[in-house]
Amino acid sequence: MAVGVSIVCFLLAHIAPGDPLTAIMPIDATAEQQAQMRAAYGFDRPLPIQYGIWLWKVLHGDLGNSIATGRPVVSEVTKAVGNSLILAAVATLIGFGLGTFFGFVAGYFRGGLLDRLASVVSILGVSVPNYWLGMVMVIVFSALLGWLPSTGAGPGGSTEWRPDLDHLRYMILPALTMSAIPMGIIARTVRALVADILSQDFVQALRAKGMRELAVFKHVVRNAAPTALAVMGLQLGYLLGGSILIETVFAWPGTGFLLNTAIFQRDLPLLQGTILVLALFFVTLNLIVDVLQSAIDPRIQRG
Amino acid sequence: MRRFLLNIGFALTVLPALHGVGWAQGILRIGMTIADIPLTTGQTDNGGEGQRFMGYTVYDALINWDLTSATKPSGLVPGLALSWGLDPNDPTKTKWIFKLRPNVKFHDGSTFTADAVVWNFDKLLKPDSPQYDQRQSAQGKSRIPAIASYRVIEPLTLEITTKEPDATLPYQLTFILMSSPANWEKLGRSWDAVAKSPSGTGPWKLASWVPRERAELVPNPDYWDKPRIPKLDKMILFPLPEVNARVAALRSGQVDWIEAPSPDAVKSLTEAGFKIVTNVYPHNWTWHFSRIDGSPWNDIRVRKAANLAIDREGMKELLAGLMVPEQGFLTPGHPWLGHPTFKLEYKPEEAKRLMKEAGFTPEKPLVTKVLISPSGSGQMQPLSMNELIQQNLADVGIKVEFETVEWNQLINIWRAGARDPSARGATAINFTYFILDPFTALIRHLQCNLAPPNGTNWGYYCDPEMDNLFDQVRNAFNPEEQAAILSKIHEKYVNEALFLMVTHDVNARAMSPKVKGFVQAQNWFQNFSSITMAP
Numbered sequence: 140m141a142v143g144v145s146i147v148c149f150l151l152a153h154i155a156p157g158d159p160l161t162a163i164m165p166i167d168a169t170a171e172q173q174a175q176m177r178a179a180y181g182f183d184r185p186l187p188i189q190y191g192i193w194l195w196k197v198l199h200g201d202l203g204n205s206i207a208t209g210r211p212v213v214s215e216v217t218k219a220v221g222n223s224l225i226l227a228a229v230a231t232l233i234g235f236g237l238g239t240f241f242g243f244v245a246g247y248f249r250g251g252l253l254d255r256l257a258s259v260v261s262i263l264g265v266s267v268p269n270y271w272l273g274m275v276m277v278i279v280f281s282a283l284l285g286w287l288p289s290t291g292a293g294p295g296g297s298t299e300w301r302p303d304l305d306h307l308r309y310m311i312l313p314a315l316t317m318s319a320i321p322m323g324i325i326a327r328t329v330r331a332l333v334a335d336i337l338s339q340d341f342v343q344a345l346r347a348k349g350m351r352e353l354a355v356f357k358h359v360v361r362n363a364a365p366t367a368l369a370v371m372g373l374q375l376g377y378l379l380g381g382s383i384l385i386e387t388v389f390a391w392p393g394t395g396f397l398l399n400t401a402i403f404q405r406d407l408p409l410l411q412g413t414i415l416v417l418a419l420f421f422v423t424l425n426l427i428v429d430v431l432q433s434a435i436d437p438r439i440q441r442g
Numbered sequence: 443m444r445r446f447l448l449n450i451g452f453a454l455t456v457l458p459a460l461h462g463v464g465w466a467q468g469i470l471r472i473g474m475t476i477a478d479i480p481l482t483t484g485q486t487d488n489g490g491e492g493q494r495f496m497g498y499t500v501y502d503a504l505i506n507w508d509l510t511s512a513t514k515p516s517g518l519v520p521g522l523a524l525s526w527g528l529d530p531n532d533p534t535k536t537k538w539i540f541k542l543r544p545n546v547k548f549h550d551g552s553t554f555t556a557d558a559v560v561w562n563f564d565k566l567l568k569p570d571s572p573q574y575d576q577r578q579s580a581q582g583k584s585r586i587p588a589i590a591s592y593r594v595i596e597p598l599t600l601e602i603t604t605k606e607p608d609a610t611l612p613y614q615l616t617f618i619l620m621s622s623p624a625n626w627e628k629l630g631r632s633w634d635a636v637a638k639s640p641s642g643t644g645p646w647k648l649a650s651w652v653p654r655e656r657a658e659l660v661p662n663p664d665y666w667d668k669p670r671i672p673k674l675d676k677m678i679l680f681p682l683p684e685v686n687a688r689v690a691a692l693r694s695g696q697v698d699w700i701e702a703p704s705p706d707a708v709k710s711l712t713e714a715g716f717k718i719v720t721n722v723y724p725h726n727w728t729w730h731f732s733r734i735d736g737s738p739w740n741d742i743r744v745r746k747a748a749n750l751a752i753d754r755e756g757m758k759e760l761l762a763g764l765m766v767p768e769q770g771f772l773t774p775g776h777p778w779l780g781h782p783t784f785k786l787e788y789k790p791e792e793a794k795r796l797m798k799e800a801g802f803t804p805e806k807p808l809v810t811k812v813l814i815s816p817s818g819s820g821q822m823q824p825l826s827m828n829e830l831i832q833q834n835l836a837d838v839g840i841k842v843e844f845e846t847v848e849w850n851q852l853i854n855i856w857r858a859g860a861r862d863p864s865a866r867g868a869t870a871i872n873f874t875y876f877i878l879d880p881f882t883a884l885i886r887h888l889q890c891n892l893a894p895p896n897g898t899n900w901g902y903y904c905d906p907e908m909d910n911l912f913d914q915v916r917n918a919f920n921p922e923e924q925a926a927i928l929s930k931i932h933e934k935y936v937n938e939a940l941f942l943m944v945t946h947d948v949n950a951r952a953m954s955p956k957v958k959g960f961v962q963a964q965n966w967f968q969n970f971s972s973i974t975m976a977p
Contacts (some may be wrong), residue, residue, distance in 0.1 A: 158850060194665040282714075288696055
């Protein structure tokens, strides 16, 4: 699996159009100078050999150095992953909290006004382009009201998030923007789940036995939790790798921002390293979610 | 009382002058368009913007650009060289003598001498020298193609020998920035260490630097050019590559100045009280014609018709005024403009007449393909601009099909030339040019021996008369004589409509009304020393 991921990462970066030398030479450098530099960076070798060298280094924990900056890719990616992880985790928690709330409300009161309101909010969350939402948030809360900062991860352009109030202010807008889609997806999923569970016989039986509504609710939650959790896990994975637009709009120094930079600079080692780390992260996350699911719902284990 | 007032007056006026420092006036925070802090060791990366913010701030070249005027194109002024010229005893006209500026100190306290210049050239050109730096060489070597050798004559006298007579050498040297040999030695001969603590001779010192985050520059109070000692306390640079993020950062007060706001944002920024500062600068937005066999642009009537068909004022409206319509290949008012007889005006009827003469009409149009990009450094708003041109050309009988390729791919195609299969049969390429000096402005596009792979004469244009003019430029060591020949070249560019000449960008930047004293030079590079921040 990991080897497959590494091959795809390597090929994706190399198939993309453009020349990595663009980032490190004036565009009108002569062909001779380009050839010298191509040889110096090893881009003149056949692709399988380049892949072999890269893989060997990766297996030894070395993702190479960024062409554009000369800095080790490992340190660049590690810092960015940390920033993306914290942003994605907070966004997922907000999305999960709001999504389950709206989902339960809609599911419990299906067909009513509350259901419609909750459904409108969740559909908006899924449908509104999040980069557009981000820009609107910036215009309203940063430019017009001046309440929150619009770019960076902390004061003075800080690229490292720290758990203090100053840095928290920088996270609010990107996290809220990022939570819109998971909120919508989780709300719709939970609504359908709750509606389905409430129509099942065992709920009727519980109520017929005279169980209190709160106790019934607990049963509904237990039945809905595994699926909701799986959806949350997937959303966390998507947010980690798929937040290029939001991180770019807010100049949040995470993996999305780093990927965007690497793509525009044709910084192949940085591109390969970031994609590889994200892909492996996604695989690991799915594994963790699978394990958690089976721990919560014994039926999955039996299956 | 009188003595008290005199003392106050003395303290306010004389003491700062004695120290060579004006009153420090605030902190300026700038949002750059680049994604990282430019290379700090001397030869910067990240193109013109890198050199603007980390080159001419921390470092000097032997010959600098005069960045003091907003009303005329920048000329050359002495930098670390006081004077330069051909060795009068050399009949080959390849030996240059440079008299260097005395008493110049690097930021680390070491003295600038001719040895330092040789050391810096070796850093870029000699792979076997201990200080050779691949990253700086990649940026700098291609800028000084004329240099064959160099040596120290005296501590403050340097000799440079060119491969052949080349009067454009002074322009080439403006790109080469001098870093401190002593600093490199002190930091263990490590360029990585120098990157964290660089030392140049420039008006600013790099105080601190965090990759991808910020760079803080503080004034160099001992700078040799006293009027260019910065007035600010500090200048902080932030990489903000996304245009909306830059605009948001300005509007929310996180920065005081942003480079390149989008035209869409100009109106709202102005209404919100921000200043939009623009000026013409050596940039042009063109279609570079292919001149290989079979290209329709080999017919001068077609080239002229296309140039007369473009509604440049309409385009200016499209770009919210952020452009200067081209009157030639060079910027309006440029000393090498000359007096072209062909005027770049919007005359569709005249264009139709020329096309008819060439055998085409709007009903039976010339059909051709042009390479464009959806975005790219210096490309302005290429899709909407090209669509307007497409409409304009269709009106006079030129039906253009666009082949849209990603910017980095377009650069590769541009390097490969019109004959390369990667050009996909296109007969023109939409490319923007840095047109700062004789080579980058005029020679590199059209000299016969600079066709790919030797250079960037994309269209394989070759005209012995033009080549002869280029040779004359390289052999004209008197600036007035050289300017006269460059004017002839430019006249030929325009009179023969050698490019589709559309517009010049205006290097827009948006800034808080608190920013005072900035003079936007007609150059890619700028002087930040005159700036102050109002309280």
